[in-house]
Amino acid sequence: AQKITQTQPGMFVQEKEAVTLDCTYDTSDQSYGLFWYKQPSSGEMIFLIYQGSYDEQNATEGRYSLNFQKARKSANLVISASQLGDSAMYFCAMRRTGRRALTFGSGTRLQVQP
């Protein structure tokens, strides 16, 4: 069975600073995908970034980067230059190769302060 753990229920960061949201996972699969989603108060889940288990380089998408440490089974999200609009709930998720279902972590609520 797969499990995603996000140990930070809430985080605060000052505007323009960088922040790291933690995610660890547990799986016996060799091939899998890791994802981060953002959920603002509007309710819509927004896909941010993807990392494949065989990708040698950390994924980056604009201000988002994924710090992937396969041996430690961690996939932390780094947001650089935080903006007020980054205030939201952030979910880490994993998908087994060959399956459509995503397993989500419990989420981290990020609040960006001016």
Place this chain on the structure above:
Amino acid sequence: DTEVTQTPKHLVMGMTNKKSLKCEQHMGHRAMYWYKQKAKKPPELMFVYSYEKLSINESVPSRFSPECPNSSLLNLHLHALQPEDSALYLCASSQGYLERAGELFFGEGSRLTVL
């Protein structure tokens, strides 16, 4: 603006009512999903349609009945719900091929209250 449209945004229904949630996407995606999200919890997968065929049913009670009339539309028919079914129901879509299956495009959800 989201490219996945869900209606209604809010729904209040009694336990004996029959209602439906609707979802539409025009991105040419061939996989569509229903997720249920309780307050302060992560989304939980309910159903997956792949190429208009039901491919995953996560042991959801029969009072929830999904329907995929075509590749752009996804419905969730609701009947004889319980108050504990009150939640945000999220529709999502993704590319048909599995390699991109985790990149989901979500709607804003339908917030359901069962009295």
